[in-house]
Amino acid sequence: MHILVCDVDAVFAAQMDEYISEWFRAREIQVQSTVCTSGEQLLATPELERYQLAFLDVDLKTTDGIALGRRLRQVAPDIVLVYISAYLEFAPQGYTVNAYRYLLKRDIAAQLPSCLEDIFAGMTDPKKTLEVRHNRTTSEIPLDQIYYLESDLRQINVYGDIPHQPICTFYGKIADLPAMLYENGFLQVGRSDVVNLQYVRSIRNYKVELRSGVELNASRQDFPAIRSAWLEWKGQFGDE
Numbered sequence: 001m002h003i004l005v006c007d008v009d010a011v012f013a014a015q016m017d018e019y020i021s022e023w024f025r026a027r028e029i030q031v032q033s034t035v036c037t038s039g040e041q042l043l044a045t046p047e048l049e050r051y052q053l054a055f056l057d058v059d060l061k062t063t064d065g066i067a068l069g070r071r072l073r074q075v076a077p078d079i080v081l082v083y084i085s086a087y088l089e090f091a092p093q094g095y096t097v098n099a100y101r102y103l104l105k106r107d108i109a110a111q112l113p114s115c116l117e118d119i120f121a122g123m124t125d126p127k128k129t130l131e132v133r134h135n136r137t138t139s140e141i142p143l144d145q146i147y148y149l150e151s152d153l154r155q156i157n158v159y160g161d162i163p164h165q166p167i168c169t170f171y172g173k174i175a176d177l178p179a180m181l182y183e184n185g186f187l188q189v190g191r192s193d194v195v196n197l198q199y200v201r202s203i204r205n206y207k208v209e210l211r212s213g214v215e216l217n218a219s220r221q222d223f224p225a226i227r228s229a230w231l232e233w234k235g236q237f238g239d240e
Contacts, residue, residue, distance in 0.1 A: 001029065001145075002050050002161055006036040006068070007057040007084065012105065013037060016055060016084070019109065023116050032162050039063040039071075048075045050161055050211065053119060055103075058085040069099065080119055084108065128184055132158070134170040141167060143184055147199045147210050149177065151192040161199075163212050185233065189218045189226050197233045 003020060007013040017035050024031040034051075036042040039060050045051075054072060056065040069081045081099045086106065100119065103111045129140035141158060145167065150157045151174045157166040174194060182188075185197045189208050193216045201209045206223055208216045218226050 001031045001052055003031055003033040004036065004042060004045070004051050004054040004056075004072075005033060006039065006042045006054070006060070006065070008037055008060050009057075010037050013057075016108065016112075019112050020055075020116070023113060029120075030160065030162055030165055030167065039065075039068040042068065043071060047211075048072065051076055051079055052123070053080045053082070055082045055084055058083050059087070080123075082115060082119075128180070130158070130178070130181065132168060132170040134168060139168060143181070143186075143196070144198070146196050147212055147214070148193055148195040148216065149174070149181075149186075150194075159212075159214070161212050163214050185237070187226065187229055187233075189216060191219065193217075197230055198237070200230055203227045203230050 001024070005013050005016050005020070007016065013035050017033050020033060021031060034042075034045055036045065039062060051072075054069070056068055056072075058065040060068065065083055065085075069083075072079055072081070082101050082103060083099050084103045084105055086104070101115050103115060123142070128143045130143060130146065131138060131140050133139075145160050147159050147161060150159065154171055154173070155169050156172045156174070156177075157169050159165070160167045174188065174192065177194060181194065186194050187197055188194045189203075193208075195208060195210065195216065199211045201211050203209075203218065203226065206218050206220055208218050208226075210216070
């Protein structure tokens with residue numbers, strides 16, 4: 001998961017980042033956060049469309065957080081916006097950009113955990129999931145958090161939006177993956193790789209480039225069919 005923290009107070013922003021990282025770390029959820037102290041710095045962040053959650057200071061120096069939220073929504077329409085401020089009177093403004101929640105700085109340590117619980121629950125339920133079993137435990141991974149699956153010997157690595165860091169690893173073979181993956185926008189592009197088509201940036205020159213920047217080899221023999229399937233998917237569901 002990719003998270004933005006933007007607050008004019010660098011010390012508070014760093015503290016927020018630590019609170020957030022600690023919450024996700026305790027749940028063994030990988031997170032990549034970017035901390036900014038101005039709207040300009042935030043908007044200059046590469047690949048903003050990959051971010052899923054943003055904590056924004058309402059009262060920034062050169063722009064207000066509400067306007068910044070509108071700009072963010074233009075790049076990442078589904079991003080969850082949470083506003084933070086020292087003043088209660090700013091709260092009603094957050095609803096003009098469909099803010100998820102409004103938090104007071106003085107209460108952040110108490111309010112943040114329940115806010116993150118609710119946000120994460122909303123992201124994982126009731127979405128379709130891939131059930132995997134590893135180390136005698138069973139986990140359910142939301143399909144829209146999976147960028148691709150890669151076979152490595154007798155194991156399958158499941159990758160998300162953070163390159164080269166598996167969400168999880170389980171024993172199995174590509175041939176044994178459930179049919180429901182392919183019924184929900186997944187496509188096998190090579191002997192060892194199955195990709196989520198919604199995260200494919202391009203397919204050309206026998207390469208599949210994902211929005212995370214990862215590049216995979218496509219089967220030369222099946223390349224025309226692979227590219228055709230991707231173009232058909234784009235035509236039906238749009239280049240999201």
